[in-house]
Amino acid sequence: MSDKEIKNLEEIFEARIARDEKIEPKDWMPEKYRKTHIRQMSQHAHSEIVGMLPEGNWITRAPSLRRKAALLAKVQDEAGHGLYLYSACETLGISRDEMYEQLHTGKAKYSSIFNYPTVTWADMGAIGWLVDGAAIINQVPLCNTSFGPYARAMVRVCKEESFHQRQGYEIMLKLCNGTPEQKEMAQDALNRWWWPSLMMLGPTDAESIHTEQSMKWKLKRKSNDELRQQFIDQTVPQADILGLTIPDPDLKFNEETGSYDFGEIDWDEFWQVVKGHGPSNKKRMKARVGAWEEGAWVRDAAMAYAEKQEKKKLKKVS
Amino acid sequence: MKQNKNLYNYIIGIADNSLILAQRLGELCGHGPTLETDIAGTNISLDLIGQARNYYQYAAKVQNEGKTEDDLAFLRLENQYRNVLLVEQPNEHFGYVMGRQYLFDVFHLMFLSEMLQSKDETLAAIAKKGIKEVSYHKRFSGDWIKRLGDGTEESNHNIQEAIDELWAYTDELFDQTEADKAMIAEGIGVDTSKLKEKYYEEVSILLKEATIEVPERKYFIKGGKKGVHSEHMGYILTEMQYMQRTYPNMEW
Amino acid sequence: MNQDFLVLCLESGSVAVLIQKHTNMSKNWPLWEIFVRSKNGLEHRHFGSLHAADADMALENARDVYTRRSEGVSIWVVESKNITASNPEHNGELFEPAQDKVYRHPTFYDLPDEVKHM
Numbered sequence: 001m002s003d004k005e006i007k008n009l010e011e012i013f014e015a016r017i018a019r020d021e022k023i024e025p026k027d028w029m030p031e032k033y034r035k036t037h038i039r040q041m042s043q044h045a046h047s048e049i050v051g052m053l054p055e056g057n058w059i060t061r062a063p064s065l066r067r068k069a070a071l072l073a074k075v076q077d078e079a080g081h082g083l084y085l086y087s088a089c090e091t092l093g094i095s096r097d098e099m100y101e102q103l104h105t106g107k108a109k110y111s112s113i114f115n116y117p118t119v120t121w122a123d124m125g126a127i128g129w130l131v132d133g134a135a136i137i138n139q140v141p142l143c144n145t146s147f148g149p150y151a152r153a154m155v156r157v158c159k160e161e162s163f164h165q166r167q168g169y170e171i172m173l174k175l176c177n178g179t180p181e182q183k184e185m186a187q188d189a190l191n192r193w194w195w196p197s198l199m200m201l202g203p204t205d206a207e208s209i210h211t212e213q214s215m216k217w218k219l220k221r222k223s224n225d226e227l228r229q230q231f232i233d234q235t236v237p238q239a240d241i242l243g244l245t246i247p248d249p250d251l252k253f254n255e256e257t258g259s260y261d262f263g264e265i266d267w268d269e270f271w272q273v274v275k276g277h278g279p280s281n282k283k284r285m286k287a288r289v290g291a292w293e294e295g296a297w298v299r300d301a302a303m304a305y306a307e308k309q310e311k312k313k314l315k316k317v318s
Numbered sequence: 319m320k321q322n323k324n325l326y327n328y329i330i331g332i333a334d335n336s337l338i339l340a341q342r343l344g345e346l347c348g349h350g351p352t353l354e355t356d357i358a359g360t361n362i363s364l365d366l367i368g369q370a371r372n373y374y375q376y377a378a379k380v381q382n383e384g385k386t387e388d389d390l391a392f393l394r395l396e397n398q399y400r401n402v403l404l405v406e407q408p409n410e411h412f413g414y415v416m417g418r419q420y421l422f423d424v425f426h427l428m429f430l431s432e433m434l435q436s437k438d439e440t441l442a443a444i445a446k447k448g449i450k451e452v453s454y455h456k457r458f459s460g461d462w463i464k465r466l467g468d469g470t471e472e473s474n475h476n477i478q479e480a481i482d483e484l485w486a487y488t489d490e491l492f493d494q495t496e497a498d499k500a501m502i503a504e505g506i507g508v509d510t511s512k513l514k515e516k517y518y519e520e521v522s523i524l525l526k527e528a529t530i531e532v533p534e535r536k537y538f539i540k541g542g543k544k545g546v547h548s549e550h551m552g553y554i555l556t557e558m559q560y561m562q563r564t565y566p567n568m569e570w
Numbered sequence: 571m572n573q574d575f576l577v578l579c580l581e582s583g584s585v586a587v588l589i590q591k592h593t594n595m596s597k598n599w600p601l602w603e604i605f606v607r608s609k610n611g612l613e614h615r616h617f618g619s620l621h622a623a624d625a626d627m628a629l630e631n632a633r634d635v636y637t638r639r640s641e642g643v644s645i646w647v648v649e650s651k652n653i654t655a656s657n658p659e660h661n662g663e664l665f666e667p668a669q670d671k672v673y674r675h676p677t678f679y680d681l682p683d684e685v686k687h688m
Contacts, residue, residue: 027658030379052348052356059344063561064388065374068344069367075347076360080635083353087619090601096621097598121561121570153618160639172569179568251434287349295351297476298412301469302623303597309624352599354620354631361634458630465623 006030017217020150025091033217034092036210037147039108040219041089042099046110050103050284054118055127063121070167071124077164081157088149104289112270113200115278122175122182122189128168130190130197130235136165136243137231138201141221169238176242183243190239191247198262199270201228207267232260321504327400327497328388328507329441331449331543332429333373334401337391337550339422340366341558346409355412358458362419365451372444392562396555397545400495404487406542406550410480413473416462417480423456424521425491426515432508441506460524476530481525482533489538491517531544601650602628604635606642615647622647 001009016023023029052075059075062068086096102108113131118124139161142154157173175186202208204223214220222230232251239246250263272278343363350356374387381390383530404422409415430452433445486490492514494502522532541547561570599621605614617636622628628647636642656664672678679688 001321006461024658026655049353056348059347060341060557061560063392063565065367065371067570069364069371072344072347072360072364072367076357076364076638077506079348079353079356079360080638083357083620083635085620087601090619095598156618174570179565179570181565182568291349291351295355295412296469297472298351298355298466299599299623300597301473302465302627303469303599304473304622305465305469306627351623354622354635357638358630358634359626361638454633461626461630465627 001069014216017146021146022100022151023146024148032213036213036217036219037150038089038092038094039216041085041092041150042094042102043109043111045082045085045089045099046103046108048078048085048116050110050114050288051131052078052082053284053287054114054116055124057118058121058124061121062124065142067124067171074128074164077160080160081153084153084156085150088147088153091149100292104285104292106276106285109274110141111200112273112278113196114284115281116192116196117280119191119192120174122185124191125168125171125175125186125195126189128164129238130168130193131171131200132161132165132168133235134197134200134231137227138298142219144218144221146218172242172244176244186242187244194247195265195269196273198228198231198265199267199273201231203267203270204265229259232262233292234259287303321500321562322380322382324500325438325495325506326377327495328501329377329380330398331400331495331497333370333377333390334399335426336366336370336373338399338401338554339405339418340364340370341554342405342407342409342418343415346415351412358470359415359435361459362420363456365448365455369444369448369451371552372447376440376444388562392559393500396547396551399542399547399551399555400472400545402487402490402540403539403542403548404490406489406548406554408550411476413466413476413480414484416459416466417477417484419455420459420463420524421481421484421488421521422491423452423459425450425488425517427456428507428517429510432513437505443471457552463524463530464528467525467530477528477531481530485535486539488517488521490540490543493540493543496544588682602632602647603650603653604628604632605646605648606632606636607644610643610644617641618661619650625649 009028013023013028013030013033023033048096053079055071055075059068059071062071086099089099090096099108103110109154118127139154143151143158145151145154170185172189175182205211205223205225208224211220211223236246236251248263250261252261254261255260273281276282340363343359343366347356347360347363350359353369370391371387374390378385378387378390404418407418426451430445430449433441434449436442436445463477466473468474492510494510498507498510501508525532542551578588600623601619602622603619604626606617607614617632620628620631620635622631625647628649629645632645632647637645
């Protein structure tokens with residue numbers, strides 16, 4: 001294909017997206033579109049499965065049977081969501097194993113928030129409330145993104161995830177209405193998870209390289225800073241109901257804008273964690289790589305068994 | 319009064335099996351060989367927690383001391399847990415996980431099928447719901463036993479190792495405590511002695527199909543049903559009871 | 571010896587032998603497409619995909635992955651490679667010729683309003 005022909009195809013392609021048409025896997029697409037989607041969707045999938053670990057850390061210690069079941073179901077959903085997203089990504093011609101390989105070698109990133117440790121039960125509340133809260137803000141617009149398989153996966157994810165944030169907030173409510181010790185536990189969790197949650201919505205617009213292109217392809221509807229503001233505006237009143245204090249002395253309602261002004265985010269910390277220097281990066285990767293390597297003989301056994309059965313079937317037929 | 323005590327002990331024995339196995343499976347969530355097996359294992363764990371809750375709620379009612387399901391699940395001493403040793407065995411590798419599961423599932427399904435006839439309506443109702451769940455557990459674990467047994471040389475070795483070790487805990491499934499005997503006499507409990515032959519027959523058929531050698535063992539390890547557990551149990555409880563012990567008398 | 575399997579590292583006097591995991595020996599579980607009937611009376615609908623070593627496992631995995639919230643009463647699984655899909659590049663010749671055959675639709679025929687039940 002000549003450059004001119006490609007340019008023409010690209011124009012038709014962009015026009016389709018602009019008309020809100022969906023792109024399906026076998027449709028022609030610019031190489032950059034394919035690559036960007038593989039990157040974003042696989043990162044999203046990785047975030048789901050690495051995200052299982054900090055919460056998985058509390059399954060065996062959940063303080064009641066009801067909480068244990070809810071937490072298990074939530075972590076299980078995350079596995080499911082990872083699976084939906086890997087599958088959607090596979091329609092673009094990359095295998096799940098290749099994506100794992102990229103994760104395990106550090107080539108692919110995942111949400112940096114999961115590199116923070118979960119040290120108390122209240123962290124289960126804070127993660128559900130704040131981390132899932134921020135994730136929902138990011139994810140809901142993706143239900144309408146241009147790539148069909150991604151949009152469909154996100155519809156399912158969003159539908160299932162609606163209980164996650166409520167589950168977390170309920171944990172916080174219970175703590176805040178409990179003993180002083182419990183309330184302190186809740187405040188401590190908010191103190192630790194607040195800033196990482198804000199960072200989770202991505203670097204400031206000035207530093208974000210992908211935004212413009214992502215907007216065009218409907219991978220994004222609002223900029224990182226807009227999403228962050230939306231998150232803060234909706235979360236502060238929720239903290240008030242809990243009777244907790246947001247750990248930001250500069251946080252103040254701005255009558256003019258109708259939004260909350262907030263303090264400086266420590267972006268150095270963000271980049272350090274992204275680069276692998278966070279408190280739990282190593283532990284998380286070790287767990288993922290370990291599960292994959294220790295499971296190799298199991299996966300091989302299942303394949304070998306399937307092949308043997310297939311041969312037996314063929315023999316019977318002939 | 320004595321009857322209530324026996325019924326309470328009887329229910330607790332069944333409940334603890336489900337709870338401790340669910341706890342073991344819960345440890346694995348996020349660490350399995352594939353995402354698909356993670357999701358399946360979690361489903362089994364959730365079924366078992368659901369069953370355990372029903373049993374504990376009923377036991378608390380029978381006991382009539384104002385305790386909750388969580389008091390019973392989290393606040394007993396180690397020797398008051400009456401689960402069989404099999405379910406507390408650790409997740410050494412996937413072969414142990416599936417071996418433990420299958421060896422328990424076969425028993426569990428036979429047990430619940432009998433409990434369906436219990437004169438105690440609550441237990442019969444719990445059994446009715448549980449049978450569907452456990453039928454699936456057995457199908458799932460049984461399929462995996464076949465895959466591992468008749469898969470690769472390595473997998474055959476691993477599952478054989480697990481079955482050999484776990485086999486020592488199977489006989490306890492059929493042991494009867496005082497409470498068990500009393501409840502059998504009342505037509506409430508399941509006479510497990512009648513299940514034993516069928517159990518080993520069914521398990522042996524599947525193991526052979528999976529090209530796994532059926533262990534020959536005359537001496538079995540027991541104790542859980544009497545409250546004498548393996549060294550693993552203390553650690554299981556340390557984790558499970560951590561919150562309840564560290565922050566007594568709080569609601570979560 | 572294949573260097574994929576054995577890499578010899580000589581570093582400042584110390585010799586380290588690294589045996590690389592022979593990952594290419596493992597065959598990956600194939601991909602399956604999952605179709606679920608959400609209730610009797612409705613058709614099976616494509617729900618998504620997953621990995622499984624064989625059809626039985628695909629069914630079990632589909633049950634655990636796609637019907638956790640009572641979404642289905644029946645499941646079909648098909649290995650993805652067995653699906654033949656039309657090529658979007660041929661969409662013109664495949665689907666456009668149907669567009670002008672308006673006489674296949676009831677609205678093509680003019681009848682007076684008085685005619686009922688038709």
